[in-house]
Amino acid sequence: MKISVIGCGYLGAVHAACMAELGHEVIGIDVDAAKIALLAEGHPPFFEPGLPELLLSASASGRLRFSTDVAQIAEARVHFVAVGTPQLEGSNAADLRFVDAAIESLLPHLKPGDLVVGKSTVPVGTAARLVGLVESTGASLAWNPEFLREGFAVKDTLAPDRLVYGIAPGDVTAEALLDGVYASALAAGSPKVVTDFATAELVKVSANAFLATKISFINAMAEVAEATGADVTQLADAIGYDARIGRRFLNAGLGFGGGCLPKDIRAFMARAEELGVDQALSFLSEVDGINMRRRERMVDLAREVVGGDVAGKRIAVLGLAFKPDSDDVRDSPALDVALRLTELGADVVATDPQALETTRRRAPQLVTVASAQEAATGADAVLLLTEWREFRELDPVALASLARVPAIVDGRNCLDPVQWREAGWTYRALGRP
Numbered sequence: 001m002k003i004s005v006i007g008c009g010y011l012g013a014v015h016a017a018c019m020a021e022l023g024h025e026v027i028g029i030d031v032d033a034a035k036i037a038l039l040a041e042g043h044p045p046f047f048e049p050g051l052p053e054l055l056l057s058a059s060a061s062g063r064l065r066f067s068t069d070v071a072q073i074a075e076a077r078v079h080f081v082a083v084g085t086p087q088l089e090g091s092n093a094a095d096l097r098f099v100d101a102a103i104e105s106l107l108p109h110l111k112p113g114d115l116v117v118g119k120s121t122v123p124v125g126t127a128a129r130l131v132g133l134v135e136s137t138g139a140s141l142a143w144n145p146e147f148l149r150e151g152f153a154v155k156d157t158l159a160p161d162r163l164v165y166g167i168a169p170g171d172v173t174a175e176a177l178l179d180g181v182y183a184s185a186l187a188a189g190s191p192k193v194v195t196d197f198a199t200a201e202l203v204k205v206s207a208n209a210f211l212a213t214k215i216s217f218i219n220a221m222a223e224v225a226e227a228t229g230a231d232v233t234q235l236a237d238a239i240g241y242d243a244r245i246g247r248r249f250l251n252a253g254l255g256f257g258g259g260c261l262p263k264d265i266r267a268f269m270a271r272a273e274e275l276g277v278d279q280a281l282s283f284l285s286e287v288d289g290i291n292m293r294r295r296e297r298m299v300d301l302a303r304e305v306v307g308g309d310v311a312g313k314r315i316a317v318l319g320l321a322f323k324p325d326s327d328d329v330r331d332s333p334a335l336d337v338a339l340r341l342t343e344l345g346a347d348v349v350a351t352d353p354q355a356l357e358t359t360r361r362r363a364p365q366l367v368t369v370a371s372a373q374e375a376a377t378g379a380d381a382v383l384l385l386t387e388w389r390e391f392r393e394l395d396p397v398a399l400a401s402l403a404r405v406p407a408i409v410d411g412r413n414c415l416d417p418v419q420w421r422e423a424g425w426t427y428r429a430l431g432r433p
């Protein structure tokens with residue numbers, strides 16, 4: 001099938017490459033010329049495991065092209081919209097300017113029988129607002145939210161946990177076209193839910209709200225554990241054995257960040273307020289609050305381990321990305337903590353295996369180095385803020401010989417306290433004695 005993908009960021013570039021991998025003929029469009037130039041040469045503009053290989057093989061096959069010229073979509077029949085929906089400045093709501101502009105840019109090039117498929121995460125009601133515009137060209141609209149996780153984006157796209165199609169009542173053509181696009185995932189057993197626009201939009205934001213709630217639940221237990229001397233990691237293991245609860249997404253620590261969970265729960269609350277059902281989602285403001293308190297707690301722990309004031313203390317920060325296997329620092333708890341400490345006068349030296357470039361763009365004032373060893377040299381405290389494998393596997397004995405004071409705060413509960421204490425470290429963590 002001939003497909004276009006509008007917006008080639010973390011979601012769109014992966015979607016375009018995966019669709020080409022599945023045998024479709026794909027054109028990726030973005031307004032960012034530098035991004036398109038990189039993609040056209042087979043280079044991903046961001047770090048995502050598996051994507052470089054896919055881009056190379058898809059480009060070589062001739063099935064994947066990239067352009068800044070939206071007129072190039074004219075040959076395609078199915079058009080995915082994967083542009084950003086960030087948080088509006090000064091508000092909780094989603095900024096829909098990019099979605100609106102993308103749809104506007106498509107309109108002159110759509111033909112009767114085309115299908116426009118929204119993939120961006122949008123407030124409920126967006127598809128209903130846009131459907132008339134799209135239908136005025138003879139094309140139809142579907143909303144097909146995406147559930148990929150950064151770091152696993154290729155796998156999640158090729159073998160999704162489920163496919164959700166939000167379509168206009170009785171639009172069997174839209175359903176058939178989407179079935180054609182996703183034929184291999186459907187054949188491999190990915191469940192499909194065909195529903196209306198509002199339900200599809202709500203499935204996406206409610207899934208993220210549930211995940212955020214699960215993380216904040218365990219982080220709330222971490223706060224209680226801190227007040228009682230209990231160990232939240234053992235608590236999570238114990239409650240997680242109950243299959244109704246499940247151990248996944250119960251890792252207490254510095255909390256959630258990234259380009260999705262924080263802004264999506266806020267946009268969900270803003271939309272609920274518009275709909276007059278804000279009370280139903282008032283718990284999400286608590287979920288957000290618990291999450292942000294973890295960052296404050298980390299700053300307090302840094303103060304504690306250096307004996308009070310962080311000003312003038314050399315603090316090594318291990319990890320800047322919002323999670324491992326990603327270079328994304330959007331709303332990253334790790335970057336936030338590093339910047340808060342810098343503002344308090346600490347001499348912060350930070351490192352990350354992949355996020356140094358994205359950090360330089362977002363926070364050029366932060367001092368960064370290439371390795372954990374460099375960061376830890378002469379440090380008064382080491383903070384582990386993103387649980388990259390190479391940080392989890394650090395040798396505490398070797399690192400102790402580099403630090404000025406062997407004190408570590410494990411912001412992701414991913415180190416073995418016994419091993420680190422035996423190597424002479426003062427070990428502190430979130431929610432663990």
Ligand SMILES: NC(=O)c1ccc[n+]([C@@H]2O[C@H](COP(=O)([O-])OP(=O)(O)OC[C@H]3O[C@@H](n4cnc5c(N)ncnc54)[C@H](O)[C@@H]3O)[C@@H](O)[C@H]2O)c1
Nearest residue numbers: 007009010011030031032083084085098101102120121146
């Ligand atoms: N990142 C994820 O893991 C993920 C997963 C599922 C859903 N989503 C959702 O997908 C959407 C995109 O997220 P992202 O992380 O890829 O964002 P992103 O900022 O990485 O990418 C968005 C891209 O859209 C481009 N763009 C903006 N306006 C455009 C226009 N008018 N025409 C063409 N291109 C345009 C931007 O230049 C950018 O490259 C958001 O709604 C997000 O919530 C993201």
Ligand SMILES: O=c1ccn([C@@H]2O[C@H](COP(=O)(O)OP(=O)(O)O[C@H]3O[C@H](CO)[C@@H](O)[C@H](O)[C@H]3O)[C@@H](O)[C@H]2O)c(=O)[nH]1
Nearest residue numbers: 146147148149150215249250251255256257258260322323
């Ligand atoms: O037990 C856990 C699990 C995650 N996190 C943190 O939560 C954040 C989000 O993690 P994750 O959900 O794995 O990353 P994303 O790539 O942002 O993916 C989420 O957001 C995407 C965009 O909407 C959705 O598509 C995915 O399904 C959804 O998991 C990260 O900061 C993690 O460190 C925790 O603190 N504890």
